[in-house]
Amino acid sequence: MLKNLKNKIESQNSIIGIIGLGYVGLPLISAFFNKGFQVIGFDVDSKKVETLNAGKSYIKHISNEEVDKWRISGKFEATTDSARLAEADVLLICVPTPLNDTRDPDLTYVEKTTESIARTLRKGQLIILESTTYPTTTRDVMLPILETSGLKVGEDFFLAYSPEREDPGNPDFTAAGIPKVVGGYDPQSLELAVALYSQSIVKVIPVSSCEVAEACKILENTYRAVNIALVNELKMLFDRMGIDIWEVIDAAKTKPFGFQAFYPGPGLGGHCIPIDPFYLTWLARKQGLTTRFIELAGEVNSRMPDYVITRLAEFLNEQGKPIKNSKILLLGVAYKKDVDDPRESPSFFLMEELLKRGAELSYNDPHVPHLPKMRHHDLPEMSSCELTEKLLSEQDCVLIATDHSAYDCNFITSHSKFILDTRNFTKLATMTTGIIRKA
Template identity: 75%
Template sequence: MTNHLEQAIKDKTAIIGIIGLGYVGLPLIDAFVNTGFKTMGFDVDQKKVDQLQAGQSYIQHIPSNTVTSWLEKKQFEATTDLSRMKEADALLICVPTPLTSSRDPDLTYVEKTTEAIAETLRPGQLVVLESTTYPTTTRDVMLPILNSKSLTVGEDYYLAYSPEREDPGNPDFSAAGIPKVVGGMDENSLRIAVALYEHAVVNVISVTSPEVAEACKILENTYRAVNIAMVNELKTLFDRMGIDVWEVIDAAKTKPFGFQAFYPGPGLGGHCIPIDPFYLSWLARKEGLTTRFIELAGEVNTRMPRYVIDRLAEFLNQQAKPLKGSKICMLGVAYKKDVDDPRESPSFHLMDLLLERGVDFTYNDPHIPKLPKMRHHNVPAMESQELTKEYLGHQDCVLIATDHSAYDYNFIVEHSNMVLDTRNATKDVKQGREKIFKA
């Protein structure tokens, strides 16, 4: 079995199945298609499958003409029929791993996907989990389910973990251009998984176990979450002292060693940084330990949206205006600049707080023309408003939540009555700085 699969990978006759056709799955398909592999995409969302089969993308950084080219070359097919997973030689799992309401890991999607794979698992298949999770998930959650079919890992089938490393909106790093960490359940699984990824990515780093690869991903994102928390906390202190934290960071990053710049904001967003550290703190509790540093960082970051709204109320009060009834336009609902990804965006926390306080709320986001439904938020039906002179002039405040490059900040400041900038987006605006407040 091992030799047959390795030869198919070497010859690029192996069929690559991607489970979960979202912000991780589609770029991964692109990476394998570009190196000559035939791919199959699996998703339970029929609407997504229908769009892809029609050559239409729903993710900004994978344009529709890219999907069309996959179809024209007959290197891609999307389906909701999970029984067809037996047709793939390698199955790469890219499903969500959210948190529960009590901030515990929710592995429902991983478990259900693994159960579906087990139903059709055949000798000679490679299974790789890419979804972010806590160490031991591959071994303790997936392996028992897959072994239930009387197949032996490392002999009949192969199992590995390789954390996704996507950076949406960053043109310098495509899925193929980011090194890939791989940990196999055994030597055969590791060797085959490495051989597969070596075709699709710039560099593959082998580690000794799935647990090391799982912990690697958690470390990467916890590192960022903790450092962002530090600058968020410093921002609240420096605001009180009348010191511009952005200028402080710009000065500090001139040091050529021992410092990496992290930036404050209205809260954490995206599918990794707001979630992954809590996976680690949950695992620590299982082991009878506490990760106080990580939990403190989580507390700091999760209270930032409330801090922004408190500052907004303070600044409006200085203009003799109450927050209730004020017209507030929020710029940006994506979690980071220049992407169409709203997952875990702090903008929705800001929206909740503003609506609770009775503001007349509207928004603009050139990448998200209509507010999407969100799991933990009661999102109103609303469309992005055009940023005309008249519209801006009628707002009591424009709140910059996401600093998209498409925004003309000089125009926005010129025609607005007040601008609350949470991203330092207006740093180069010269005229009208008396209208700009930071939070």
């Protein structure tokens, strides 16, 4: 069984099934398709499936031309039919793993996907979870569900975990160009998973277990969350002292060792950094421990939108205006620059609070033309306004929340009366007419 599947993988004759056609799934399709594999994409969202089968993309860094190439080749198809899971030799699970209302891990998508796989599981398949989760998920949550098929792991089918590593908006790193950590349930599963990723990924790092691979991803994102919290806290302190945190960081990063630059902002965004550390705090509670360091970082980062609103109120007060009835233009609703991903974006917290306080709010984002429905935010339907001289000049404040490269810094600073900059974007300006503050 193992030898047959390994031969199919190494000869690129295996069929790769990718479940979850979002910001992780589509780059994986690209990585395996470009190495000659036949790929089937699975998603419960029929609109995504129809779009891909029409040769169109809905993610900025995967082009229409690339998706159309998949379609024309005949080596890719997207489907909502879970019965077709049996056709794939390898199934990669890339579904969401959000937090529930009590900030505990919500594995509903992983569990339902695994149940669908179990109903069609056949001998000789390799199942790999890529969704970010807490250590023991693959072994304790997925495996019992898969074994309801009556098949035995390590003999009839194989199971592994390999955390997704994506950096949307960064042209220097694609899915194929980022080293891949892989942990197998058993040696046979690890051998197959390493063989698979070695076909399409620049470097594969095998580790001793699924749990090590799961913990690796949590460590990566907790490391970032804690360090961002540190600079966010220092930002609030240095603001009060009249010290520019951005200049401090620029000075500190000249040290060639012992320091890595992290930057403050209006809050954490994206699907990983605001969420993943809480998997670890939940797991620690189950072990009878507390993770005070991580929880403190979460508190600091989660209060940054409130800090921005406070700074905005102070800024407007200097002009003799309250937030209520002030015209405020928010620039950028994506969670980071040059992406079209709004998940967990701090801009939504800012917009909610501004509307609650009676601001006359508008927004612009070249990558997010319409405000999407977000399950944790109740915002009205809004569309991105055209960024004109007239629009900028009419605002009581332009609030820079995301520093997209598409924004012309001099155009914005030349035509805005008041700017509150949360990203140090205006440091690029050589022409300014209004008042600029940082938050």
